[in-house]
Amino acid sequence: QAAVTQEPSLTVSPGGTVTFTCGSSSGGVTTGHFPYWFQQKPGQAPRTLIWDTTNKQSWTPARFSGSLLGGKAVLTLSGALPEDEADYFCLLSFGGTYMFGGGTKLTVL
């Protein structure tokens, strides 16, 4: 069974830009993996930020964007705010089943 890889932690300065990546141990990530991105703050349920690689939910701030780069799914946060400090998870589809990455803890400092 494939594993989904994410950076364990990232740090960004307020106003800075940070890139999260989501990879697959079974090969490059493509649009066919339908990458999703989720944000989870302490004590809260996750919420969906990005679906099918690039699409945003109505509540997704414009500073977040999704893409593919170098065989990985990418979540870019441009202009980080203190309120963006949270855990970020990706989800990939593998032929009808799904797998989350281990998550990335973002510190805004």
Add this chain to the structure above:
Amino acid sequence: EVQLVQSGAEVKKPGESLKISCKGSGFSFTSYWIGWVRQMPGRGLEWMGIIYPGASDTRYSPSFQGQVTISADTSIDTAYLQWTTLMASDSGIYYCTFGSPRPLAWGQGTLVTVSP
């Protein structure tokens, strides 16, 4: 507005059975997928499985196949996650999700504690 409201926290003993629920509103319950996700204390998210209530089509993660049962009652727009024999390792927060089929919205979570 899509809403998923889950049942309250549960405290159980190993060996007991349990069924938690997730009531959907704001969408056609039979036309979307309802999923379940586990989060163990201090850990990441684990995809457990999904159900399409309109056809009772159910899919499980290999890690959870045979360990839990996912079902739905379309007459009351409610999905369920069920255990017949709980273990301490089943402790965690369980989230239901709404999607097509991947998660677009999430319930508030149900905390399950299994302890002797």
